Amino acid sequence: MTQKLKVGIYWAASCGGCEIATLEIAENILKFIEVADLVLCPCIADFKYDDVRAYPDGYIDVCFFNGGIRNSEAKEIAELLRKKSKTLVAFGACANWGGIPALANLYTKDAMIERSYITTESNDNPQGTLPQTSYKMPEGELHLPKLFDSVHKLDDVVDVDYYVPGCPPVAKQIWSCIEAIAAGKLPPKGSVIGVGDKSVCDECPFEKKTEGVRISKFKRPHLEKPDLTKKAELNNKPQCLLEQGFVCMGSATRSGCEAQCLKANMPCRGCYGPAEGVEDQGAKIASAIGSLVDSQGNSERSAEIVAQIVDPVGTFYRFGMGNSMLRVKKL
């Protein structure tokens, strides 16, 4: 019998959703433990960093790294895991492009801390205590990780072998990746795996008309319901949500998620990232949506319609801020 794979799962600036998603492989987990040993997973078991440091270099066969690089700890561990892993996989939107936490790149670190610790309505912090990187205690000095100015993606700090996008990656894709790794059938280094080769529209239950549709009003999914009675001529599917005026990222987002959000009548949020070869997902969807605005060649008319798009940067770069061309706000 061949030796079992040594697998690590680590979380940096993330929510733990990636781990939960991994558990969604359900009964396959039994097959997983047949072929693999988990040598690191802070989410489900206590591992000390010193234990990892003690591993020989390249000890971990595959490390699934989720979460972005928000502080000095994440950077340090990313570097450590790179050394200790044969294959390092950026797992989930945050490790790929910073994810939701990277939206904080639109604010300064100080503004963010103030909001988190002082001005949030539910806070109770009358002394205005703020987190410090070091704190003297009678027992000695405590050190906490330093918060970075902005959120980075994993490959900003270390070399990454494979990318598995998604917020979180869907279970089916996770399992296909594990299978591929177990079988040693991996594409060239640097590839995005566990994805389709088209856009979300490929798996979408909605359909666009071919001609003459322009957007004259933008809608928000928590304020208005999509009209499912409108049907596209082509195949009698309900009419495309973008055409109905909902800002849907689907057309600019890589397929692989089985259009789960759309199947629940929610416009795509773009968590699988840009299509192959597209550099900036946000700019690309802005271009597509902008083209559909019913301007009729009139700037004022167009401006009124465009004004209805609330927070374009937050919407278009919901997951991709850390990989966008501009990446941060100029402050």
Place this chain on the structure above:
Amino acid sequence: MTQNFEPKILGIFCNWCSYTGADLAGTSRMKYAPNMRIVRVMCSGRVDPQFILKAYKEGADGVLVAGCHPGDCHYIEGNFKTIGRMQILEKMLAQFGIEKERFRLEWISAAEGDRVMHVVNEMTTQVKKLGPLNWKEVSRSKDIGHCEEPKATKQSPLNK
């Protein structure tokens, strides 16, 4: 420092109207500020917002997109699409903290050489007043010491 600052402005001009208009400014020997460099596209409808972001990332202090007047587009209504795209982009640029004077969409016909002169001079003055944008510095991380290029450009033969 800003006194000696000479902004770098990228112009993306449509072939039929604006580029020809800029040619006319040349043949008419109009004089304008040397700060703008024009890249030619066939129609302002070809202008992908990525081009503009790319320019800022590459160090441009301002970007001017110019096309035919609405209704006069060589391709009928390519520029109609430009309007919506650029308006969304303007909103995004504001969110990224880029001053509105640093981006401009202008309609310049083939006959408006004087308009090329006027717009370039005006924009150069405005951007000069704002000072350098210097996005490399804006996006440089003090924490990790560098900022990686996005993946897609990594294989560029120019980066070899």
Place this chain on the structure above:
Amino acid sequence: MTNPRIGVYVCHCGTNIAGKVKVTDVVEHAKKQPNVVLAKEYKFMCSEPGQAMIVEDIKKEKLDRIIVAACSPLMHEKTFRKALEKAGINKYLFQMANIREHCSWVHEDGAAATEKAKALVTGAIYRAQYVEALNDREAPMNPATLIVGGGIAGIQAALDIADSGRQVYLVEKEPSIGGHMAQFDKTFPTLDCAACILTPKMVSIGQHPNITLLSYSEVEKIDGYVGNFKVGVRMKARYVDPKKCNGCGDCWQKCPAWRVEKPKGDKKVVHNALTLGPTKAIYMPTLQSVPNVPVIDKKSCIYFKNGKCKICVKACQKDAINHEMTDVVMDIDVGNIIVTTGFKTFDVSKMPQYGYGKLPNVISSIEFERMNCSSGATGGQVLCQNGEAPKSIAILHCIGSRDKEHHEYCSRVCCMYALKFAHLVKEKTGAQVYDFYIDMRAAGKGYEEFYNRLLEEGVRFIRGKAASVTDYAVFPEEEGKLIVRCEDTLVGKVRRIPVDMVVLCSALEANADAPEFARLLKLCQGKEGWFTEKHPKLAPVSTASDGIYIAGCCQGPKDIPDTVAQASAAAAQVLTAIAKGKVQIEGVGAEIIEEKCTGCKICNDMCPYKAIEFDAVKHKSKVNDALCKACGTCVAACPCGAIKAKHFTDEQIMHEIEGVLYDAKL
């Protein structure tokens, strides 16, 4: 993949570039750029030796990318592409950096211009790394030609082309062809009769087997491209069937309604640019109308007002009149189009200081032309409104021309037609003629001689633009006269000259519908509204749109000989294109990468030419090459980068941007 081998050539363009840009610096800079094998400078790259140098280097150094930093690509891109083809490499592997129009000509500071030239060259070099060889396509050339506008220009071009055996469609929006020239009596400086030289040509048009005359018609729609235009022409209802009508005139003799009424009361003469004198509601546009078929003026026809009358129908023995006729839209296919839509005359009432429309006997030049014409209202006599011949006439030059308030340009023909007027007045009435001019512009064969002749005929030339015309008499001899006030710049005094009639030489200006028409045909208009030629000197009848040519006054004011010459030139261009038999269509255009296309259909609606089709079976979009015009709008719209703009790919443009900003990076 092997690295590209780039050759960079920087042109001095004599001193046009080298006088401002330090060419050597640019060359040295280029040498340091990636994959540049050689960089050279030369005095005139577009010259034969310049091009030969490129050809030789391509062969010797195995260059596969060529960059020429010189003038605008709109000027010489084609020239250099030919050189590449000659050397045996694909013409799309060429890139131009515009360091003349966009650099040396527009910047004062040499150092800054040099820096900018370096940046533009760097952009071209960066872009060139990614350019690809493309193949042109060929399409058949439809040998039929559309000519829009049936004035002398359109007539000349139509006859030239039709005589070579090719089909011509001549569209004229008025009921008859002939245009402005048909309204004139004499032509300068030879004083030959306009009708005598024009009418035979007009008749030929009507009879020519290769010419389909669509009078009283307008172009409504144009699709397609050079070689294969599809044109929609609206033939307006004239209410008279040209196939049945024999032009006998019974109808208008019986017609009880007037289109232009007979003069009443004191008014013995109506000064009107339109008329043949008083005309009925059903009328013949001119005496020499082609087609020789009347038309009903809907506004004055009684039947169209109250549904009764039809006297003309009863009068017509040929049963040719039909009030129920409707507009017909006809589709025609042509390979080339010549635009000869002419001009309109400046509305002289915009300059109230001359009293046009308020003072009797202040008339516009075109009204004066009509009056002189034997087919006009007065049968060719020069008469005041009271029916008497004037004893003195003032002719005022430059009304609307050479005037920053109206048109800055010189209308070119006014001096000469003013001289012609003066001569006609002298000949017909013997009246005293005062001619108010700024400069006498008589550049043309026999023109200066004509001026000298008029000096001898005793015309009083007053150098100075007339300031105003009034009927307010200050001196007794001014009573009942029109008084022209003017500074006589030769004498240095303000003068008041009483006359019986004032002729305002109105400027020529672009047609009111020129912008609309320009949009329809994708023509460019200059600041003054004239259609813009491809090159002011070397391509004066071509336009930026392949297969569309311009001739005559729609391009700018000109006289009849120049108009005719241009019309023949345009016809020659069209015949050259037809003789080639095929149209070369550039290899540029949009291409959908099938594997990447999801079928989201966002691009489908971007294309104004409907070149993108949706394949419902494959659930993918597809570009129809024949219809794609390479604007790239769909490419920018495609949210997943599945459309490639050949020769303007994202990669090429992004790297050009990187290149032109090479010095902006810190």
